[in-house]
Amino acid sequence: MNVYEEYKKKLVSAEEAVKIVKSGDWVDYSQTCSFPEDLDAALAARRDELEDVNVRNAISMKPVQVVEQDPDQKAFTYNLWHCSGIDRKYVDQGRAFYSPMLFRNCGSYYTRGYAPVNVAMITVAPMDKNGYFSYGLTNCCMQEMLDAADHIILEVNPNMPFVFGMECDHIHISEVDYVVESTKPLGIAPGGAPSEIDKKIAGNIFPYLYDGITLQIGIGGMPNALGGLIADSDLKDLGMHTELMSDGYLKLYQAGKITNKKKLLNRGKGVFSICNGSTDLYEFLDHNIDIMSAPMRYVNNPETIRQLDHFVSINGCVSMDLYGQVCSETSGTRHISGTGGQLDFVTGAYAAEHGQAFLAMSSTFKDKQGEVHSRILPKFTAGDVITTPRTQAPRMVTEYGVAQLSGLATWQRAEAIISIAHPDFRDELIKAAEEQKIWRRSNKR
Known part of the structure; x- marks a missing residue:
């Protein structure tokens, strides 16, 4: 032919x-x-x-x-x-x-x-x-x-x-x-500038990172802030294994932080499944022998992730309740995003021997009328879709800290979750926890 x-x-x-x-x-x-x-x-x-x-x-x-x-x-x-x-x-x-x-x-x-x-x-x-x-x-x-x-x-x-x-x-x-x-330009999604809250959240996650880890990070202001922190740090020999490659990774490659030398699987190769970002990112990937794409059934398979050992997954979420249930795709019944690979990576990171998973969000948000609402709720009742069940909730992060939830009783979870809520909402969350019979003692400071 x-x-x-x-x-x-x-x-x-x-x-x-x-x-x-x-x-x-x-x-x-x-x-x-x-x-x-x-x-x-x-x-x-x-x-x-x-x-x-x-x-x-x-x-x-x-x-x-x-x-x-x-x-x-x-x-x-x-x-x-x-x-x-x-x-x-x-x-x-x-x-x-x-x-x-x-x-x-x-x-x-x-x-x-x-x-x-x-x-x-x-x-x-x-x-x-x-x-x-x-x-x-x-x-x-x-x-x-x-x-x-x-x-x-x-x-x-x-x-x-x-x-x-x-x-x-x-x-x-x-x-x-x-x-x-066609010669149409490809769609781009360059990462936005991180907010002050994004920087605080990134700063709360950063102490958990160390040389040689393999990173999966999502897209948005917080991953960009974290990428900047890592790029300016002494961390070295990081790896990439991610469903979505974004500009956050470009920063890390350009700073020499990602070498993929310590990965136990696909050593020497950064792995992704889909990519969107800036034109600079697309040009970086063109004929780049150091990086390879792979099907989602491989990249997101918890059995694949388990083999990466020192694996760290960092993704965003929309809200959570005092039981540790996490919503990452709706606000009430309003659809925002999708399940995507969040549960895949939470599951895989836990299976990895030294794996860690973080789900991050700001503690509050403002509605169109300017009213401030807590992203941490007593319980989900408005039709919010549960993305990560309470049985798999990992380390939860806001600008007020990190709450590790695995293995905790309901009262321990409530205390840990309220400790990372905005201070203006903690009293009413404590009252709700008492009414829901998941409160043992106050953590008010």
């Missing part, structure tokens, strides 16, 4: 490619940076021709045209494995729907037939001389999704970096129906 002739034969416009979609189909965009921007716009333009087309994606980084151009959902229904800020607005407006999942199991939903795919549309890096396209920044459950698809369309974009992978990281020209070319 002459792969270049095959490429030319399959090269069409986005408008021509999306004609393969029929009413009633399930169309999959995969996740985050694999979003096929030109194909999405071309599909949206067919809104008057189609009915009951389901589109599946996760962590949208740009406005999604099948949503924007079909506000009444006459043609398209938008479904999400995980929510970004853009997706949260769509869900708030009733224009998108969340699919509950654990990231380590996401691929199996495709292989077991729970998530049908009639047409897959994904962005990939340009073809190499052997006819292969790198999946670039998204490994995740890409291969399982493509294997389940009846038809595959590639949106080839030179802005997508070539990323080396452990497995399931590329596709051959012979396996696809159509190729479309």
Whole structure:
């Protein structure tokens, strides 16, 4: 086979490619940076021709045209494995729907037939001389999704970096129906500047870190603050094993803190499954032999994490109650994010011989009217979705300290949790704990 002739034969416009979609189909965009921007716009333009087309994606980084151009959902229904800020607005407006999942199991939903795919549309890096396209920044459950698809369309974009992978990281020209070319910039999600509270939370976690640990950190102001602390510290020979690679890791690589030399598994290699961040991060990953992508079923598998021994997982959450139940995806019934890999990493970190897991949040938040509310609640009663059950709650962190919950009785948990609540809310939390019969003595200072 002459792969270049095959490429030319399959090269069409986005408008021509999306004609393969029929009413009633399930169309999959995969996740985050694999979003096929030109194909999405071309599909949206067919809104008057189609009915009951389901589109599946996760962590949208740009406005999604099948949503924007079909506000009444006459043609398209938008479904999400995980929510970004853009997706949260769509869900708030009733224009998108969340699919509950654990990231380590996401691929199996495709292989077991729970998530049908009639047409897959994904962005990939340009073809190499052997006819292969790198999946670039998204490994995740890409291969399982493509294997389940009846038809595959590639949106080839030179802005997508070539990323080396452990497995399931590329596709051959012979396996696809159509190729479309695009030069659109990839979606970016550069980390925001950390707040003073983010810095305090990071400062509370930092003493638990030491040379040679393998890090999994989430995305946002607090991980960026922690990355800055580590970059300016004497810590050395850290490792990376993470579901999502963000700019926090770029800081650590640039400061020489991550070498991956002490990892017991995949020694010498930083491992991630999906990536979003800045253009600088994407350029850093292009043909970087020191880093490899891997499927989520491997990266997020607690058995994989267990083998990393000195493993530290740091993620954010939304709220918790006095029993140690943790919500990381809703505020009441309002959907915010998703389960993602939080429970995967909490489980895996505990299984690792010297593993540690931290879930962090600010102690309070302000609503739209400016009223301050505690993120630590007596009990969940407003429909909040429990992400991490009390039986697996790890070290909880606010700007007021760290509460280690494993092995504690209910009264001990209540004391530990109230000790990291905002002082203005501690008295009422103590009163609630007394009423709930989980209070033995006051820890008021």
